[in-house]
Amino acid sequence: MWLLLLSVSPLLALRCPSENPAPLQFHLVRQCQRAATADALALESTGTLEECMALTRELRGLALNFAPGGPGRRTNRFDPQPRELASSRRQKDARNRLSVFEQPAEYFNCHVLACPQNTSFAGMTNDSRFDYYSLYGRPTALHNISCVAQVGLFVFYTQPANYLNASTSCSNASEFSGSLAHVASEARTYALAQWLLNYNRQRVGEHPEPGILLAYVGLQFNVSKSLQPLDYRNAQQESLLCFLYRAWHKGHPRVGGSQANASCVALTPNGTWQTLSCEHELPFICEIFTPPRANTNTQLDTGANAADACY
Template sequence: MRCDWLLVLSLVPCVFAIKTCFSDKRFLKFHKIKNCAKSTKPIIAWKDFSNPHDCMRFARTKNGVAFNFAPPQLKNATQARRYRNCQVLGCPETGNSTTFVFDPSFDYYSAFGDLNSTSNATCVKSVGLFVRIEQKKNYTDAINFCQNLGADLADVSSEIRTNALAASLKSMQNWYKAAYVGLDDTESEGTFRTPLGNFLACTKYRAWGVGHPRPNRKHEDCVILDAERTWRAINCKIKLEFICEFYPAPPQFPPVEFKNEDCAQIKNKRKRRQCLSANELFVIYSNSTRIDQCALLNDLE
């Protein structure tokens, strides 16, 4: 009996430790961003599917952040189709993009739908969108600035993130090229956490500079990344440039979709007239060719 109790007690700390960690694997939610168009950004995977939901699932398995989808019934909208209709992209379109093209065979979907806020963003393939802010702020003000953009300080808890973001710092004019990132132990000394609240102890990757974090410097609670791919803990009050990572988000203005509604239940006369007009458009849209549908959508968007 005593041994059994010792065994149970010895497992308790492990159970609690496991509860503090969660998977850093994101479940991206994709949104239709644009009808009758596709992105010409590099395709990282492709396959044929009968509906966009299966394409979404495929995109997640391939670490895609956006995709073009051509419904099978539209394969002859412009010409005989010689491509897979689900085209997974490692980078999404942003507000200043020049890689959108009109294509009646396709619709474009993305996890990053707020194109306006990401106009100046840089993509790290299969990871997300980032922007370096050249204004110098302390750590707290940097967080607030990022959050006002629909972002947060960048997570650097993987090698691909650290390496890609460190490379983006090489264009800085400073002699020491470094910026704040999202890693700190402000809540509990020595326990570093990412912006999403995950513990650094839950990941294997580390990029600490020699001697960092310095245990005898209790005021060094915030982390910077430098161009040499190194993390260093510093005083959070120091003002530096910083890197924001954009949150996945739906579009501010979703694309037009036509639906057939039951107008008889609407008592307000003005709203019922609007409903009947929308139903008329639905009938026109449903009976039109894809080219004409695209022209109608273009007029309304």
């Protein structure tokens, strides 16, 4: 009897993101309303909602406006009806002076948006031709949510906590489903560090104590799960070895004997990562998850700012 010994690469045992993840699901949030398009990633005319969603995924948009067309949806019932012909002519003349991109609802039925609406739906316009969709469904009640365009929604907590308590605060929050922020990309690290930098700048002259120098993010070395010294893992246990991006501060990560006492990772305002003891109490950054596909039909919002009469 022969025994065949196989040499298995450590990478095969890593938990990496799926190469073919399920397409991100956009949820219908408001009917007969559209979000502002001042910072739209694209304005297009597509044949179907699915084509508009596919375009939004391609451009990494987080929300969209779509006008389905068809009976009852070709004109905006919320347009004010002028009482006099002169008023109608003035309105028409004003529209003629605007460019196509200054009135996108008149020319494009698919608006790809970099960020979703939050809390109050500020910037929404009643327009019976359009419906509004978001990756995040109905907004949470939190007012300290920050959107990183084309990346996601994050919540910054300035009250310090150790790593375990910070992680628990993110995963057990009643207002949202989330975890400590994933930072293994240049866009994520740069944008979140910029928020810390701006926060510190706003405090200059107002508070004598220093601002945020470090904030916990979702990277940790766990000796019981990590396969090698640089196998730091995010909140979903995906290894940093699965990603190409690194932003280690000079002298970090600490490895060898010192790693046991410096196995958690914090972000600096300069956009670098530092390793330190998980018992340090620091501010922290949570990332909000998108709702699961099972909740697709439960995200329609009919709150106080919804359109009064859709059809």
